[in-house]
Amino acid sequence: MKFFSPSNKKHLPALIPILFFVLCGFVVTAMVAPGPQEDTIPAGTEVPAMDDFQEIDELPDDTVTTAMDTVTTAMDTVTTALEAVPVSEGPYTRTELRRGERLFKGLVPFASGMHDCSSCHYTSRTDTLNWNPSAYDMARLWSLDESYSIRQKLANPVGMRMVADHAEMTITPQEERELEAYFERLVETGPGELRAIPVNAFIFWGLGLLMALAVVDLLITRKVRARAFHVIIIIIGLVVHMQYAVAESRALGRTQGYEPDQPIKFSHLIHAGENEIDCNYCHTVANFSLSAGIPSNNTCLNCHNVIREGTNSGRFEINKIHQAEASGEAVRWIRIHKLPDHSYFSHAQHVNAGGVACQECHGAVEEMHLIRQTEDLSMGWCLTCHRDTGVDFLDNPYYKIFERLHEDIRAGRIDAVTAAQVGGEDCMKCHY
């Protein structure tokens, strides 16, 4: 094309402003694009108008006064209750908070020397599995347990990791107070969000801007004479935008690739892979029920009453199982695979009757530390497999029943087949 020939330098200056705008576009997108889990109220959300509260005005005055009195009394009670809680440590000063954060992040030295706690105890979420306890996780534990002392933990290490990783790390009572001030802040601010670079947003808005510029130049400014240039940009832009639109609408309500952090850093690679624990040991009901089931604390404790320390995480993660047991609260595992309620799926039908391996639908789980949803669980996915997968009809006990019933009828051993004989008594045919 003529435009790109080296001899044609005339149009190059026109490219400079275009590139400049594209760059600006990228910068603006980066600043505007929300983090993956930002929780803001979308623009246009209806806020109740003051008129909606009018009926309060119509209440007789003394009703309002009485109500206010009740509120005041209630608040007094709360205040008294709060004052009764012993606060031996807090409140912390700003200086303590600032020093605590700096100490933890290795910006100022401890009395015992320079230690960067945050090199292991990460202070914001990571996108790869980090086996060390996060600063937030530790802070939360500290806030829940009144007898928790950072100094004690370091001075009396329990387990190989505590000994090995904190060698020479002693802290003074004042330093402990400062770290506590930082912990208290962490508990308030939460674990922090993972800020991914919004590559797709860059491409989408960048191309959008390029297309807009191409249209403007084509119709108004006419700096670039080669029309083919505008046309190519607009066509490529439209095609890419269409693809985004299709991909986004298909993925609505689907969660392929979902790989959340779980409350305990439980690894399938270590359990089902390295230690070859059978899937059914934990997912006990997969063979005869709709769901596969998630193991209870007790299942974990069968082994972890004895195995108290992990090679990667030390005692911290396994301790969580014991803490859950002590508090009587179940571990709140985050559900990953989930079909909409209007679809019926049975593990027993596939795993037991069909003999389909777990990995066909869930990927190589035994090679994953964190479970990731490998398939999109779309209807098309179910149907494609159903069309392509042969059913073992002759030797499968599930179908053998039909064969036997056929023979029994022909031979006159029975008059008719009842619904119960073809599965009408199986609990899971009727129950979720």
Ligand code: HEC
């Ligand atoms: C080399 C990595 C490393 C560094 C540096 C490090 N830690 Fe740790 N820390 C760990 C690991 C791993 C554990 C979990 C060990 C276990 O539970 O067995 C841990 C556990 C702890 C615990 C106990 C958590 C609990 O509730 O059981 C405390 C408290 C702690 N660290 C404080 C600190 C402080 C304060 C610093 C900085 C002075 C620091 N750590 C620096 C790796 C590190």
Ligand code: HEC
């Ligand atoms: C030692 C117990 C244990 C064993 C063995 C085990 N799992 Fe799990 N599995 C769990 C726990 C606990 C969870 C919930 C936490 C998570 O998602 O990692 C889980 C979650 C899953 C999930 C995701 C569930 C969801 O929320 O959608 C799948 C899929 C799964 N396991 C498949 C397998 C397969 C396949 C095997 C065998 C290769 C296996 N598991 C072996 C304990 C186990």
Ligand code: HEC
């Ligand atoms: C059949 C025995 C068994 C069961 C059941 C079991 N585990 Fe484990 N677990 C192990 C073994 C073996 C290790 C490896 C210990 C090591 O690193 O030396 C381990 C390690 C771990 C670790 C530490 C990993 C590391 O390297 O730091 C965690 C966390 C853990 N298990 C959580 C769980 C949870 C949660 C459950 C219940 C859902 C569970 N385990 C059930 C045997 C079991």
Ligand code: HEC
């Ligand atoms: C034919 C595909 C398929 C096979 C084979 C399969 N699963 Fe699933 N699995 C699914 C689907 C689909 C879901 C989501 C079900 C839902 O939301 O109702 C799921 C959900 C799960 C869950 C989440 C909790 C639950 O029970 O709904 C676990 C755990 C699980 N599967 C483990 C297993 C294990 C272990 C095996 C092998 C014994 C296995 N799966 C075999 C498709 C399959």
Ligand code: HEC
């Ligand atoms: C990896 C292959 C595979 C995938 C993926 C799969 N299935 Fe199946 N499905 C089978 C096989 C094989 C059978 C036959 C099992 C048997 O022998 O009864 C079957 C049987 C069934 C049946 C029972 C049909 C009957 O006999 O009445 C239902 C219902 C079903 N599947 C639903 C689903 C749904 C819903 C999905 C998607 C969420 C799905 N399947 C995904 C392989 C698959």
Ligand code: HEC
């Ligand atoms: C033919 C369908 C069918 C089969 C098979 C079936 N159920 Fe039910 N079941 C129902 C219906 C419908 C209800 C709700 C009506 C009721 O409460 O009686 C129910 C209710 C229940 C209830 C609640 C009872 C109550 O009083 O609220 C339980 C528990 C139950 N079934 C367990 C089972 C078990 C276990 C099996 C397998 C041995 C089974 N069911 C097999 C249809 C079935």
